Amino acid sequence: DLKKVIATTQAPAAIGPYSQAIESGNMIFVSGQLPIDPATGTMPEGIKAQTEQSFKNIKAILAEVGCTTDHIVKTTVLLADMSLFGEMNEVYAAQFGATFPARSAFAVKELPKQALVEIEVIAAK
Numbered sequence: 001d002l003k004k005v006i007a008t009t010q011a012p013a014a015i016g017p018y019s020q021a022i023e024s025g026n027m028i029f030v031s032g033q034l035p036i037d038p039a040t041g042t043m044p045e046g047i048k049a050q051t052e053q054s055f056k057n058i059k060a061i062l063a064e065v066g067c068t069t070d071h072i073v074k075t076t077v078l079l080a081d082m083s084l085f086g087e088m089n090e091v092y093a094a095q096f097g098a099t100f101p102a103r104s105a106f107a108v109k110e111l112p113k114q115a116l117v118e119i120e121v122i123a124a125k
Helices: 047-063 082-093
Strands: 004-006 021-024 027-033 072-079 102-107 117-124
Touching: 027 047, 047 072, 047 082, 047 117, 072 082, 082 102
Parallel strands: 072 102
Antiparallel strands: 004 021, 021 027, 027 117, 072 117
C-alpha cells in the first residue's frame, strides 16, 4: 500500500478530515498533535505541560507502528507566541537522546482550541 492509516485511542482522535498518522514505505507522518489528554479531552495549563502532552500523544501514535522518538527525523513546532519558545525547548530537548531531529519552529496567529503548542513529526523506521 502507498499509504496506511495509523490510529490509536491513546492519542486524541482526529477531529477533521485527516488521520492521526500515515505510514508510507518506511516513513511515518504524524499530524500536528495538540496537547489534548485523550482520556479527558482537556488540555493542561502552561507551555511546559502542554509540550509534554503533545509528546505523549506523538509517542502513543508512534508506538502503534513500533517506533519511538528515536525514529523521529523531523519536527515542526507551532507556538501561540515565540515568548514560549524557551520553556517549550526545555521540555522538547528532554524527549530525545543524543541525536536531535531536524526542526522548524514557528509562532502562528492562533492554534485550535487556544492551545499554546502543536507539534507534528516525521519518523523513519
